[in-house]
Amino acid sequence: xxxxxxxxxxxxxxxxxxxxxxxxxxxxxxxxxxxxxxxxxxxxxxxxxxxxxxxxxxxxxxxxxxxxxxxxxxxxxxxxxxxxxxxxxxxxxxxxxxxxxxxxxxxxxxxxxxxxxxxxxxxxxxxxxxxxxxxxxxxxxxxxxxxxxxxxxxxxxxxxxxxxxxxxxxxxxxxxxxxxxxxxxxxxxxxxxxxxxxxxxxxxxxxxxxxxxxxxxxxxxxxxxxxxxxxxxxxxxxxxxxxxxxxxxxxxxxxxxxxxxxxxxxxxxxxxxxxxxxxxxxxxxxxxxxxxxxxxxxxxxxxxx
Amino acid sequence: xxxxxxxxxxxxxxxxxxxxxxxxxxxxxxxxxxxxxxxxxxxxxxxxxxxxxxxxxxxxxxxxxxxxxxxxxxxxxxxxxxxxxxxxxxxxxxxxxxxxxxxxxxxxxxxxxxxxxxxxxxxxxxxxxxxxxxxxxxxxxxxxxxxxxxxxxxxxxxxxxxxxxxxxxxxxxxxxxxxxxxxxxxxxxxxxxxxxxxxxxxxxxxxxxxxxxxxxxxxxxxxxxxxxxxxxxxxxxxxxxxxxxxxxxxxxxxxxxxxxxxxxxxxxxxxxxxxxxxxxxxxxxxxxxxxxxxxxxxxxxxxxxxxxxxxxxxxxxxxxxxxxxxxxxxxxxxxxxxxxxxxxxxxxxxxxxxxxxxxxxxxxx
Numbered sequence: 001x002x003x004x005x006x007x008x009x010x011x012x013x014x015x016x017x018x019x020x021x022x023x024x025x026x027x028x029x030x031x032x033x034x035x036x037x038x039x040x041x042x043x044x045x046x047x048x049x050x051x052x053x054x055x056x057x058x059x060x061x062x063x064x065x066x067x068x069x070x071x072x073x074x075x076x077x078x079x080x081x082x083x084x085x086x087x088x089x090x091x092x093x094x095x096x097x098x099x100x101x102x103x104x105x106x107x108x109x110x111x112x113x114x115x116x117x118x119x120x121x122x123x124x125x126x127x128x129x130x131x132x133x134x135x136x137x138x139x140x141x142x143x144x145x146x147x148x149x150x151x152x153x154x155x156x157x158x159x160x161x162x163x164x165x166x167x168x169x170x171x172x173x174x175x176x177x178x179x180x181x182x183x184x185x186x187x188x189x190x191x192x193x194x195x196x197x198x199x200x201x202x203x204x205x206x207x208x209x210x211x212x213x214x215x216x217x218x219x220x221x222x223x224x225x226x227x228x229x230x231x232x233x234x235x236x237x238x239x240x241x242x243x244x245x246x247x248x249x250x251x252x253x254x255x256x257x258x259x260x261x262x263x264x265x266x267x268x269x270x271x272x273x274x275x276x277x278x279x280x281x282x283x284x285x286x287x288x289x290x291x292x293x294x295x296x297x298x299x300x301x302x303x304x305x
Numbered sequence: 306x307x308x309x310x311x312x313x314x315x316x317x318x319x320x321x322x323x324x325x326x327x328x329x330x331x332x333x334x335x336x337x338x339x340x341x342x343x344x345x346x347x348x349x350x351x352x353x354x355x356x357x358x359x360x361x362x363x364x365x366x367x368x369x370x371x372x373x374x375x376x377x378x379x380x381x382x383x384x385x386x387x388x389x390x391x392x393x394x395x396x397x398x399x400x401x402x403x404x405x406x407x408x409x410x411x412x413x414x415x416x417x418x419x420x421x422x423x424x425x426x427x428x429x430x431x432x433x434x435x436x437x438x439x440x441x442x443x444x445x446x447x448x449x450x451x452x453x454x455x456x457x458x459x460x461x462x463x464x465x466x467x468x469x470x471x472x473x474x475x476x477x478x479x480x481x482x483x484x485x486x487x488x489x490x491x492x493x494x495x496x497x498x499x500x501x502x503x504x505x506x507x508x509x510x511x512x513x514x515x516x517x518x519x520x521x522x523x524x525x526x527x528x529x530x531x532x533x534x535x536x537x538x539x540x541x542x543x544x545x546x547x548x549x550x551x552x553x554x555x556x557x558x559x560x561x562x563x564x565x566x567x568x569x570x571x572x573x574x575x576x577x578x579x580x581x582x583x584x585x586x587x588x589x590x591x592x593x594x595x596x597x598x599x600x601x602x603x604x605x606x607x608x609x610x611x612x613x614x615x616x617x618x619x620x621x622x623x624x625x626x627x628x629x630x631x632x633x634x635x636x637x638x639x640x641x642x643x644x645x646x647x648x649x650x651x652x653x654x655x656x657x658x659x660x661x662x663x664x665x666x667x668x669x670x
Contacts, residue, residue, distance in 0.1 A: 279386070290339070
């Protein structure tokens with residue numbers, strides 16, 4: 001008996017070819033070749049139309065290509081085939097987040113958490129969705145569930161801090177950000193939140209210090225803007241001008257930075273303090289041995305608030 | 306150097322913390338919590354095994370090496386933070402390469418303020434580039450005060466002293482360095498060379514003898530020793546030393562030239578000419594070519610001598626010695642005969658002055 005050579009013409013799909021297509025699609029996706037990935041997924045779905053993994057992969061590829069509606073349809077199709085797929089629910093929720101459909105996103109996480117009640121990722125993302133819906137207490141409850149299960153998860157602490165800040169609990173927020181930074185000292189979001197909190201509390205020296213730390217990880221116009229405000233508070237007009245210039249280079253539409261730049265330039269003639277080699281300028285702490293040895297401590301004490 | 310543990314940094318008292326920062330090349334100044342955070346950041350970064358990729362600091366340093374100091378300066382400026390001294394040193398180097406000596410000095414001073422004592426040496430370089438050797442030496446002293454016995458600091462100080470004309474002082478410092486670090490080979494040769502350049506052939510010969518004794522295959526020491534022996538009048542001994550050097554490497558033009566000079570001193574013109582001619586075949590330096598030209602002149606080969614001098618002037622168009630030889634050898638237009646007949650006697654023949662060359666620098670006899 002002779003077999004047909006073309007697998008596509010067989011009654012049953014060729015498992016080998018299906019696996020090969022999925023591997024090729026995954027490889028193409030990892031290499032950034034969205035078109036190639038979709039072509040391979042199409043081959044796999046032609047062989048096995050009810051294949052949830054292929055629909056999920058297609059959803060990820062489409063989401064990366066910004067075809068959010070297409071991605072949503074792919075994840076929904078995957079979940080129709082397999083309602084218990086954790087990856088399917090996570091993908092669906094992520095697309096709903098991108099579409100800013102936070103309520104449905106939160107419901108997706110609820111469904112996922114019914115299946116996997118100890119999914120840390122789902123709790124944190126549900127908290128973030130509730131935060132967007134301005135349900136800060138609900139968000140905090142989600143983060144506390146995570147902290148109870150895994151207290152070393154820095155993002156749960158950071159997000160809890162952000163929610164507490166929205167509720168006006170600055171001291172509680174500061175404790176959470178500190179905890180997040182203790183667990184992960186390079187946590188960009190926590191650094192940025194620490195900076196915003198110090199800026200809000202009127203501590204320009206600390207705000208500049210944390211802005212600098214965050215900028216070492218990643219540049220953002222908002223960070224440069226807040227850093228510039230801090231330098232104005234410390235009467236370092238030249239550094240303020242530089243910071244606002246950089247903020248406007250990164251985002252020329254940042255109106256606040258434009259206004260602040262004018263202020264900094266106007267200030268330049270009147271005051272421009274020089275911090276020398278002191279990264280911590282404006283954070284004077286009485287009795288600290290480093291501050292006691294500082295050559296510019298009188299100037300630092302003057303601007304520390 | 307082994308890194309301190311995170312626990313050590315976490316619990317270090319203030320003096321220890323400052324010491325740790327200095328040893329890690331970090332700025333030790335500021336509020337203690339900030340300094341501690343700086344050291345912890347450094348340890349975490351070092352502990353991570355990330356694949357290497359060129360950072361902005363690497364790119365800036367390479368740009369300077371490739372001859373783009375302006376671009377390097379811009380990149381260094383973008384890397385500057387107050388937590389580490391190294392970018393200030395890099396910025397200073399870029400400014401130095403741009404010829405902005407004052408600005409370079411300021412950058413190095415900033416690094417010094419942050420506790421990087423090696424920046425004193427960079428500052429010394431900037432000062433020396435501006436011809437201020439006294440302050441360059443002072444800068445080296447500040448570095449050596451922070452790191453007593455450091456070879457780099459002592460060697461740079463000796464080099465600046467020698468350039469300022471204090472060869473004996475330089476040799477004395479190199480001698481001290483040699484005593485402190487007997488494991489470093491070649492210091493005796495350096496001492497000898499410094500003394501030789503300072504026209505002190507007698508002690509130079511002694512130092513070079515010690516160098517040759519320590520390493521019989523140190524051909525540079527042997528060549529310079531030969532030169533110093535010629536200068537002290539111990540010509541036969543010099544010939545022996547130079548012939549031994551040529552047994553190690555028969556193609557060293559400095560050795561051939563110096564041997565030729567030594568033979569000429571003994572009146573063995575043929576041997577002298579052969580060796581200098583061989584030296585010129587291997588390497589055409591102005592010194593060797595001038596020596597060859599003078600031999601050719603004394604052997605009544607003015608055209609060959611003019612050719613050799615022409616070659617020197619192609620390399621160094623303002624070489625006064627070459628210009629003088631050319632002037633002497635170029636046939637002059639016949640002067641108009643006056644009624645009183647020819648006044649000129651035969652041109653006065655100058656005795657050929659043949660000079661020695663060394664492996665490092667051509668000395669004046």
